[in-house]
Amino acid sequence: MSRGFANYRIALVVVAILTSFAGVGARLVSLHVLQREKFLSYIEKAREEIIVQNARRGDILDAHGSLLATSRPLIVLGADPQAMRREDQAKWPALARLLGLSPAELEKKFAEKKHSAAETDEADGDAPSPDAADGHEVRWVKLGDGITESTYDQIKALNVRGIYGNRIYARAYPQNELAAHVLGYVNGEGEPVTGLERYLDFYLRGQNGWLETERDGLRRELAQFRSRDVAPADGYDAVLSIDASVQNMVEQELKLIADKYHPAKATIIVSDLRPDHAGFLLALGNWPTFNPNDYGHAGLAAQRNIAITDQYEPGSTFKIVAASAALNDGLVTPASRFDCTLESVEYKGSIRRLPREDASDHFDHPLSVAEIIAKSSNKGAAQLAMLLGDQKFYDYVRAFGFGQLTGFPAGGEVDGELAPPSKWDGLTITRIPMGQSIGVTPMQMHCAMGVIASGGYLLRPQLVKEIRDADGSVVYRFAPVVKRRVLSESTARTMAHLLEGVAMTDGSGTAPEAAIPGFDVAGKTGTAQKLVPVVDAKGRSVLRYSDRHHVGSFVGFFPATNPQVAITVIVDDADASVPGGVAYGHIVAAPSFKRLGEQLIPYLNIQPPAAPVRPQFAMEGGAQ
Amino acid sequence: MNKSAHAFVNQVLIGTLMMICFSGSLGLGTVWLRQQISLEANRNKQFEARLAEVNRRLDETAAAIAAAQSPEALKRRNDEWHLDLVPPREPQIVRVAGDVEQRLTAKNRARLFAGEGAATVTAVVYRPEGGR
Numbered sequence: 001m002s003r004g005f006a007n008y009r010i011a012l013v014v015v016a017i018l019t020s021f022a023g024v025g026a027r028l029v030s031l032h033v034l035q036r037e038k039f040l041s042y043i044e045k046a047r048e049e050i051i052v053q054n055a056r057r058g059d060i061l062d063a064h065g066s067l068l069a070t071s072r073p074l075i076v077l078g079a080d081p082q083a084m085r086r087e088d089q090a091k092w093p094a095l096a097r098l099l100g101l102s103p104a105e106l107e108k109k110f111a112e113k114k115h116s117a118a119e120t121d122e123a124d125g126d127a128p129s130p131d132a133a134d135g136h137e138v139r140w141v142k143l144g145d146g147i148t149e150s151t152y153d154q155i156k157a158l159n160v161r162g163i164y165g166n167r168i169y170a171r172a173y174p175q176n177e178l179a180a181h182v183l184g185y186v187n188g189e190g191e192p193v194t195g196l197e198r199y200l201d202f203y204l205r206g207q208n209g210w211l212e213t214e215r216d217g218l219r220r221e222l223a224q225f226r227s228r229d230v231a232p233a234d235g236y237d238a239v240l241s242i243d244a245s246v247q248n249m250v251e252q253e254l255k256l257i258a259d260k261y262h263p264a265k266a267t268i269i270v271s272d273l274r275p276d277h278a279g280f281l282l283a284l285g286n287w288p289t290f291n292p293n294d295y296g297h298a299g300l301a302a303q304r305n306i307a308i309t310d311q312y313e314p315g316s317t318f319k320i321v322a323a324s325a326a327l328n329d330g331l332v333t334p335a336s337r338f339d340c341t342l343e344s345v346e347y348k349g350s351i352r353r354l355p356r357e358d359a360s361d362h363f364d365h366p367l368s369v370a371e372i373i374a375k376s377s378n379k380g381a382a383q384l385a386m387l388l389g390d391q392k393f394y395d396y397v398r399a400f401g402f403g404q405l406t407g408f409p410a411g412g413e414v415d416g417e418l419a420p421p422s423k424w425d426g427l428t429i430t431r432i433p434m435g436q437s438i439g440v441t442p443m444q445m446h447c448a449m450g451v452i453a454s455g456g457y458l459l460r461p462q463l464v465k466e467i468r469d470a471d472g473s474v475v476y477r478f479a480p481v482v483k484r485r486v487l488s489e490s491t492a493r494t495m496a497h498l499l500e501g502v503a504m505t506d507g508s509g510t511a512p513e514a515a516i517p518g519f520d521v522a523g524k525t526g527t528a529q530k531l532v533p534v535v536d537a538k539g540r541s542v543l544r545y546s547d548r549h550h551v552g553s554f555v556g557f558f559p560a561t562n563p564q565v566a567i568t569v570i571v572d573d574a575d576a577s578v579p580g581g582v583a584y585g586h587i588v589a590a591p592s593f594k595r596l597g598e599q600l601i602p603y604l605n606i607q608p609p610a611a612p613v614r615p616q617f618a619m620e621g622g623a624q
Numbered sequence: 625m626n627k628s629a630h631a632f633v634n635q636v637l638i639g640t641l642m643m644i645c646f647s648g649s650l651g652l653g654t655v656w657l658r659q660q661i662s663l664e665a666n667r668n669k670q671f672e673a674r675l676a677e678v679n680r681r682l683d684e685t686a687a688a689i690a691a692a693q694s695p696e697a698l699k700r701r702n703d704e705w706h707l708d709l710v711p712p713r714e715p716q717i718v719r720v721a722g723d724v725e726q727r728l729t730a731k732n733r734a735r736l737f738a739g740e741g742a743a744t745v746t747a748v749v750y751r752p753e754g755g756r
Binding site for chain 2: 017174518602
């Protein structure tokens with residue numbers, strides 16, 4: 001072989017290699033430069049993906065850290081009937097047992113291999129065609145949507161082909177009905193509907209993160225191509241002032257009331273009066289109630305937080321306003337007396353008919369202000385308000401928080417009904433003081449009694465104590481909010497003392513049933529006639545006060561000299577189940593106040609006003 | 625072909641081979657690097673999945689514990705196990721005034737030295753308001 005031939009071959013190889021490189025280079029230039037945009041858009045469409053990383057919704061905890069609402073993973077389980085294997089059939093009974101289905105039900109689901117023609121047309125957006133033959137293949141049959149992780153593990157262990165689970169985070173209320181109206185609920189779409197779930201959504205929701213990544217041809221994520229990874233920020237936890245144990249006491253009491261009196265509805269509110277906690281609610285319960293885990297089966301009436309959404313005429317509990325106002329303005333003293341047998345009095349130059357007293361009340365002497373409260377005199381309350389005058393009395397009513405929102409955090413609150421003096425008729429000044437011609441919510445009445453208990457301040461009712469981040473650090477702490485001073489401290493103290501007369505066991509008060517042995521209880525009963533529609537002589541439907549439908553209530557606090565806790569019990573329309581047919585507040589509500597009070601004393605370590613003097617002897621000294 | 629031409633061809637050849645080797649090793653290196661990145665990314669993904677799994681288990685367990693500790697569930701257990709546990713009532717409660725530690729210390733001391741004081745009996749005083 002000549003050297004020239006060898007050199008020629010080498011040169012040929014070099015040229016071939018270089019040409020190949022040039023070809024590859026040209027192709028690369030074509031792909032990466034000339035056709036870059038075209039292929040890039042195709043690849044981006046096919047491979048790039050943004051995966052949303054859902055933030056976990058924060059928990060709602062009670063005052064001691066018990067979970068009231070949380071987010072827990074659940075699995076939506078489904079099957080692909082096309083992928084089922086004959087050899088797995090022996091495992092179906094075990095699968096059915098885990099899913100809580102009968103084997104026949106499960107087999108029926110697996111047998112759905114094709115959609116019906118009507119379903120297919122509907123899915124396609126077409127009108128059902130009668131001549132359509134078979135529909136599309138069924139690739140997904142839902143087997144269950146509340147499967148827990150542990151059950152899912154057992155299902156996976158069965159190794160049945162064609163069974164798939166999709167994880168979702170569902171809201172759970174581990175304590176079921178407990179504090180349902182306070183918490184509200186999150187619906188199936190993850191939207192908060194009512195209660196604190198809705199009010200605190202800003203804090204609880206958190207912020208979703210996202211991943212910009214790519215997937216391969218089998219739709220598997222190619223983690224190495226993650227270009228952006230924004231971690232989700234989980235929602236904050238909310239710590240409430242609600243105490244699950246106190247809430248349970250309240251709900252047990254409501255159940256007792258419901259079983260015994262079968263009322264249309266009932267409400268109990270318990271709030272803290274201890275320093276640094278004043279205005280915070282310990283419990284709020286309504287009857288009827290519902291289970292937020294199963295909100296779909298609860299009627300709208302049961303879902304309503306009637307403590308703030310429903311108004312009623314408060315009756316005698318409202319007398320605290322006229323009495324407090326007259327005392328605060330120095331118009332009367334507890335010893336000032338009023339003739340409570342009068343049928344009418346002159347007011348602003350005209351004769352005004354005073355309201356009737358209860359049938360059982362016949363006063364043989366002028367009543368002092370203390371007696372007007374203790375014996376709940378309608379005529380006495382009217383005369384106290386007339387001493388103040390329309391405008392002054394109205395101003396006090398407003399100052400006590402009536403006719404305006406209390407600022408209760410869970411939404412849906414109404415402001416009640418309170419007409420300005422310009423719209424009053426001649427009798428209104430005699431009716432509002434006894435709790436008629438005015439609409440209030442149970443929460444407003446509770447807050448009004450709180451004015452006396454807290455030494456004259458109107459406090460904003462609060463439920464949320466703290467907002468904490470996912471690490472448990474406090475992000476925001478709520479403090480008691482004083483809306484305004486309504487009464488002087490001495491007037492509030494005097495009123496508290498006068499209200500002690502209501503629960504006296506010597507028969508001088510209207511509610512000895514509320515008395516708690518060893519403790520001084522201050523409170524006020526209310527028995528308000530309800531306005532019911534009746535047909536008058538002309539055939540029209542008009543509202544009249546009924547003798548057979550009442551709202552019985554008791555609003556109070558204890559110990560009167562050092563208030564620690566305020567309790568409001570309101571029972572609506574329990575007349576039919578009460579002997580005598582009238583659901584007086586001292587019959588349907590005061591006993592509940594007492595029972596709750598007795599349970600709260602040891603639980604909250606409420607000390608009696610002074611150590612009770614026990615007639616006992618103790619031996620000092622001597623040998624033991 | 626003269627000598628210098630041969631040398632040039634050889635140089636081109638060697639240069640080409642070296643370039644092939646260099647670019648090949650560069651390519652292989654890149655592939656290896658990408659493989660490592662892929663492995664590491666997948667490992668991270670698995671850790672994340674495990675972490676999410678653990679968090680899910682924690683959430684499920686926390687919900688289960690909360691449900692088991694609810695007043696309703698505790699009451700049911702109390703009935704099922706016939707424990708007859710009830711909250712204390714006011715008459716059952718004796719409130720201790722003063723320092724509890726000192727009181728317990730005094731009580732313990734009195735028990736320890738009970739025998740020594742037996743010989744000397746001091747006068748017994750009755751107080752109508754009670755107390756020790």
